[in-house]
Amino acid sequence: MDPDFSPLDDLLEAEDADGYLVDDTSHNSTQKYLSGFEAHDPFVTLYTPEKTILLVSALEYGRAKKQSRADEVRRVAEYDYRELVSEHGPAEAKARAHAEFLDEYDVASVLTPERFPLGPADGLRERGVAVEAEESDRVTEIRATKTDEEIEHVRAAQNANEEAMRAAENLIAAADVEDGTLVYEGAPLTSERVKEEIEVTLLRHGCGLDDTIVACGANAADPHDQGSGPLHADEAIIIDIFPRSKETGYHADMTRTFVKGDPSEEIRERFDLTHEALNAALDAVEPGVTGADVHDVVCDRYEEAGYDTLRSNATAETGFIHSTGHGVGLDVHELPRIASNGEELKPGHVITIEPGLYDPSVGGVRIEDIAVVTEDGYENLTSYPVELVV
Template sequence: MRDRHSRGLSPGHGPRGHGANGEQHADRIAPCRTSSSTATPCDHPSYGTRYHSSSPTASSPGLDIIATAELGEDELYAQGLQGPAITLEVIVRACREVGIQAAAVPPHFPVEVADHLRANGIDLTVDRDLFDNRRRSKNETELGGIRRAQKACETALDAARDLLRRAQPNGAGLEVDGAPLTSERIKRVIEGVFADHDVEASEMIVSHGPQTAVGHDMGSGQIRPNEPIVFDLFPRDKQTGCYADMTRTYVVGEPSEEVKEWYGLVKDALDRSTAAVKPGANGRKLFELVCNIFQQAGYKTALNKEPGEVLEDGFIHSLGHGVGLEVHELPSMSRTGHDLVPGDVITIEPGLYRSGYGGLRLEDLVLVTKNGYEVITDYPYDLTP
């Protein structure tokens, strides 16, 4: 299970529980034996884990591993059932084995599994707040994973900056060692560093020029001199399943006066909003602080735009979000916000943009401590690589 707080069962359903032939079936399932037969929090089955030992063993503190053979797996195969149907029946039998009659589930709990459990007399209640809030205060194991992923980000960015420093104009754009310097080429280098650090990333942003004005444009093509280049890296630590998230912006050549102005304002917004982080600080208030900085400089934000206006220029997104087992989780720092609590790991990521031209964003990872904050990110903010 990826959520340390989960108490329920962990069937092998989803990417981590597929066999080589795509069969959705677990060799073992991991229900948690509890003292109560009702109101058990039950984690998302896609967090399922497969086990291949010859006898049941506990893979994590507080979990009992039950071999699926003990739950009549052979009988189900003999009946001619296919893998998905076997998985569903084994889940029901596991719940009965540990006495689960009712469970709270997250909003993304699979409908097929929920329908089957309910049809077999197990009451499920969706409780978003229960699961979201239980994730917020990170323990030392999770913080260790976040720090490892963040260190991998910084090392990968070192390698990417080395390419930028070596880049030379070739007419069409930049090249390194006689080959075009593209977003794709830089991503391959970053992926190699991530692999060396035992982290993984299904996506990353290495965008440039007008692409940087679109918040989640992943970036593509050859990079040109004098244009902004946004690196937004958010890898996952394989050991803990926890993410990091950081952003830096660079220009190879001479940044425009507009980009220089953005840089000064964004860095000021980053510094001032980070300094305001502490337990009890409200995410909306932090967002408003940054919006006021940009509005005083003449830029649009979500707070001064017209109702219904699509915000394409100025500060076009939220200030930040929680990071942990997902790259976006509570708390939020936007037009809606949550009070920060010790153990929250959040991003602070102000930015300024102009549609069709480009943008600039800086992002740090920040831990909310008992008395204030700790900036987990340890990386310079230079506009020049």
């Protein structure tokens, strides 16, 4: 993968900065994207239009030389770091070493991500380096447009996601119903048990996740309620899975809503309307339209059916109470926004479309697919069926 960093070069020129500096672990997606390196301890990436240089610990040096996309890899030990720690303590030692590192590459001014750590920034400023946080979030803008390789990484994560969703659905389908509660192998089938099945399946397919959503009934009326406790018959169960590939770091995202038993007419109507909104939004996806345009399609469908949206009622607590979608990549939520302030869509954008309706007296319904914007429309990366009753 060889990203086009020319927009970052343009930003550095416009802001009259010598380089772009990141000081963080690879859990920061800007760090991972710029460096092409994954490490759980903080390290420094210096990007200039001429080259990219990493400054790492001795522990990471060999691996960074082999795995990163940097033109050079340097060790903090080269800047007498141990001696500086003994004389000045860790914080000042780090500042002195980093300042010397920048000076070696004739870098006297840097732009940083907005959330660059304050202590290191102050330490560099005290040593004459101009440090300014950028406002445009340029690297995030760059990585919103995926290369073919990145799209394949998302596709692979989505394939694992669908296996996990299938395992969850099969578990719910295999459950019996006793006094309105789902029972599996003699015990109540809980949200936690379904999440366990999801996580185990993802691990077997090279993915993991920090959390997932299996929310039933009134719990599902809160879009980000992760769900807990026994699952019930005849109630909508929202399952939202957003795994990360352990090999590539890329995410997928998908939501389905299931009912074990007989859904009420109200749930069926909301499900069918949400499915229609999903398809209408996908049909609107093409280069040149904005995320706001796609969001408006969903709002139109819901408002015409008499439901509140945040577009029609900014304080609505029921109805369609979130945006239509978001970009997906190294972060599960990234640009572009499929929302009222959504940007122009471009080929290579990987986005979700996830309309939903929520009301504690009814429950929640949400359906989510993940797709990539192409030159003439979109490719849906989701093949999992949309069916309410299991």
